C-alpha cells in the first residue's frame with residue numbers, strides 16, 4: 001500500500017500552536033483512502049498544545065539542522081525551543097523511514113517553522129521568506145518527496161495515483 005506522510009493539522013487534528021487546525025479536504029480524502037499518516041512534529045518534539053508561536057532566527061530549517069540557527073518563541077517569552085523542533089523532526093523522520101518502501105510523498109503545511117516547504121516566517125521579520133521549516137528540511141535532505149499544502153494540483157495527482 002502507498003503511504004503519504006501529512007502534517008496532522010491538515011487532517012483537522014487540533015495540534016496547531018493556538019489549539020486549532022488547518023483542515024484540508026484533499027488531505028482528509030487521502031486519509032479516508034487509507035494512505036495518509038498524520039504526524040505533528042512540534043507535538044512529537046514534546047511541546048504542549050496550545051503553545052507559544054515560534055520562528056527560526058538567523059536562518060531556515062536547514063540551518064537549524066546544521067546547528068547554525070535557533071528556534072525561538074515570539075510571544076514575548078523568548079524561549080529557545082530548538083531542541084523540541086529537532087526532536088520532532090527526527091521523530092517524524094523515524095516514522096517516515098519505517099515507511100520508506102511505501103512512502104510516495106510528504107504533504108506538509110506551508111509557512112510553518114516545522115512543516116513549511118517553500119516559505120516560512122523568520123524571527124527577524126513579519127514577512128514570509130524563502131526557506132523550509134525544520135522537519136521539511138530534514139525529510140528533504142534524506143531524499144523524501146516533499147509537497148507543500150499549497151501545491152493543490154500535485155496533491156490531486158497523488159489522489160489519482162493511489
Ligand code: SF4
Pocket residue numbers: 007008009010015016017039040041042043109112114115
Ligand atoms: S504545521 Fe506541522 S508542526 Fe505545525 S501544527 Fe501542523 S503538523 Fe504540527
